[in-house]
Amino acid sequence: MTYHEISLYRLFSQKLLETSPSSPQEIVHHLGAMQAQDYGMAKWAIGSRCGATEKEIEEAINSAQIIRTHILRPTWHFVAAEDIYWMLDLSGPQVQKMTISSAKKYDYDSKKLDQTNSKIEKLLAGNNHLTREEIMQELDIKKSSSQDFLGANIMMHAELEGLVCNGKMKGKQITYALLEERVKKPKTKLTKEEGLAKLAKRYFESHGPATLLDFSWWSGFSPTICNAVINAIKLQLNCIEIEDKIYYYGNQPFINYHLNKNIHYLPAFDEILISYKTREASILLEHQSKAFTNNGIFKPIIMENSKVVGTWKRSYKKDHVKIETEFFNETEMSKKAILFEGIKAFENYLENKIIIE
Incomplete structure (x- = not known):
């Protein structure tokens, strides 16, 4: 397999070689988590893979089939509703360390963040969808450049705690809502080992061929942890070595497209x-x-x-x-x-x- 073939296979595994008949939610589920800090462009990332219009994708987000929140690395991602809780359980604690450390610069320790979460929960209860600015006004946090960073930290902490996620769009403004009012919480939880195995398998099936360091970068987990989980699921993956790098990918059949118009x-x-x-x-x-x-x-x-x-x-x-x-x-x-x-x-x-x- 050459680099050209790797790139071609990635187009296939990411559902870009042919427009998929999948729904927007199915595309997000397939990819596990899709980076989404640029909201307009992130919607097109879904649309380019399934043929849905922007309006159809917006509806899937507004109806909570697709959730936009902070997960994996400390940035916005789209996640399918069915995946949100186990992914938060898995990656939330490690990303949370960064948000708690950052909030301390503004004299917000874990206790104060938890107290703020209680206030946010009361504000949003009853399917009340508010913008970040509206929430900060209710928390009496003044609008300024430094306080804006604090507001971002507070809301990211609430997301990673599984308290809030995106709400319905308010015109062109993004809102927050209570996660449990948007997506029903499952009765069972995965162990950390089960969650890591599920995340790794999803990544290599939807992004492969990819290396251990690629998975570590995407997931936010250390190379040591990623190496252990790859070893645990190795029999469920294919692999190939190129220039002393091992690339892992799923077992799905691949049609070797040679398109002049790709x-x-x-x-x-x-x-x-x-x-x-x-x-x-x-x-x-x-x-x-x-x-x-x-x-x-x-x-x-x-x-x-x-x-x-x-x-x-x-x-x-x-x-x-x-x-x-x-x-x-x-x-x-x-x-x-x-x-x-x-x-x-x-x-x-x-x-x-x-x-x-």
């Missing part, structure tokens, strides 16, 4: 790049600084035949959406016309006219 316009922070520690299989080293920065900002990307060839951005106009592209190498207009075909999926998703400039 073009994808993918969102910022898409799993196809961000879920791996190193990304050389999908993007040449000399182009990586054009697609993502050292401090973790990822741009929307254009992929052709499983390789990143450029970036794009969109802006909303009165009666259309404008798309601007930037290719890494000089590209002839005839070639661009072929590459521009890939944006039609985004046009269908938005249900809006797209003009490329």
Whole structure:
């Protein structure tokens, strides 16, 4: 297996080679957790894999089929409702250490955070969905740059405790609601070992071929823990060694697609790049600084035949959406016309006219 084949297989395992008939919730469940700090782009990450429109995905989020919360690494993720509790049980405690440490800078220790959670629970009880600003006003936390960091810490702590998650959108504003009012709590819990095994199997089946360090990066667990869990489920996975690295992937049958027209316009922070520690299989080293920065900002990307060839951005106009592209190498207009075909999926998703400039 070559790097090209690894990248092609990842497109397959991430359900990008063909638009899947799956629902938005099924796509999120398949991938385990999808990075979602850029809310608009994160919705397109789902839509690019199943053909659903933005409105349909928004409805799945508003109806709590898909939950947006902090989980795994300390960032926003989309998680399927059926996975939210066991994933929080598994990863919440380790991410919580970071939020508690950060909150101490504002004189909020664990006791004070717990007291604040009690107040938040009372505020949101009865399916009361409030924005963070509304919650902070009720907590008498003034709006300022430093207090905004405190507010983010308070709400992240509440999320990781399993108290709150995203509520229904209030216009264009994101709200919080009580998790147990959105998703019924299961009667049984997984052990930590069971949770780790489930998370690892889900990752390699939906993101493979990937390495131990890729899984460690994505999950937030140490390489030592990840190595132990991979050894525990190794018989349930396939593996291959390339340049002294072992890549693990699922047992699902793979059709070796050789498509001349394999073009994808993918969102910022898409799993196809961000879920791996190193990304050389999908993007040449000399182009990586054009697609993502050292401090973790990822741009929307254009992929052709499983390789990143450029970036794009969109802006909303009165009666259309404008798309601007930037290719890494000089590209002839005839070639661009072929590459521009890939944006039609985004046009269908938005249900809006797209003009490329």
